[in-house]
Amino acid sequence: MKSAIIYYSYTGNTKRAADVLAEHLKQKGQVEIIMLKGLDESGNFLMQSARALRHKRANIQDVNFNLSGHDLICFGTPVWAFGPAPSMNTYLDSCLGAEGKDIILFTTYGSGTGNKRCLDYMQNILTKKGAGSFKRFSVQQFKVGDKEFVASKIKKVAP
Numbered sequence: 712m713k714s715a716i717i718y719y720s721y722t723g724n725t726k727r728a729a730d731v732l733a734e735h736l737k738q739k740g741q742v743e744i745i746m747l748k749g750l751d752e753s754g755n756f757l758m759q760s761a762r763a764l765r766h767k768r769a770n771i772q773d774v775n776f777n778l779s780g781h782d783l784i785c786f787g788t789p790v791w792a793f794g795p796a797p798s799m800n801t802y803l804d805s806c807l808g809a810e811g812k813d814i815i816l817f818t819t820y821g822s823g824t825g826n827k828r829c830l831d832y833m834q835n836i837l838t839k840k841g842a843g844s845f846k847r848f849s850v851q852q853f854k855v856g857d858k859e860f861v862a863s864k865i866k867k868v869a870p
């Protein structure tokens with residue numbers, strides 16, 4: 712099985728979840744990891760929130776946008792102002808090859824407000840691109856360091 716994990720992480724929490732997911736999927740086959748980096752994102756919380764709230768897109772570092780060779784595609788983002796980080800929005804808009812694919816969406820969050828809305832927003836973009844099935848998991852920011860807890864969430868959704 713060939714998998715891709717595309718994630719954005721500003722302070723490292725989503726990266727930790729992505730790392731546990733990668734460890735799990737590597738037992739099943741090849742895993743391509745694509746880390747998104749915003750080129751024009753603000754470091755200021757209010758600016759970040761304002762941009763995310765308006766579902767802005769960020770300019771991102773060039774990465775592989777062609778996912779057609781993968782059986783399973785996983786997208787991870789922190790919840791920012793009830794939605795995905797702008798860098799994830801850009802990638803979701805631009806990626807190719809999601810048609811008919813199994814998708815895992817994952818988030819990390821603080822209070823949890825807007826977590827479902829964030830996942831729904833991502834799912835909606837990919838549904839319009841013809842993605843096949845969706846599974847989702849989320850981890851609260853203070854639980855990302857608990858590898859076993861994260862792995863237990865992953866086992867419920869990943870092959």
Ligand SMILES: Cc1cc2nc3c(=O)[nH]c(=O)nc-3n(C[C@H](O)[C@H](O)[C@H](O)COP(=O)(O)O)c2cc1C
Pocket residue numbers: 719720721722723724725726756757759760788789790791792793794819820821822823824825826851852
């Ligand atoms: C700009 C900004 C907006 C945020 N908005 C939310 C939010 O709406 N709901 C929530 O539960 N957490 C929110 N958080 C908390 C993050 O989702 C949480 O800390 C996440 O784990 C950060 O992931 P990262 O370390 O991968 O960047 C926000 C954090 C930032 C920096």
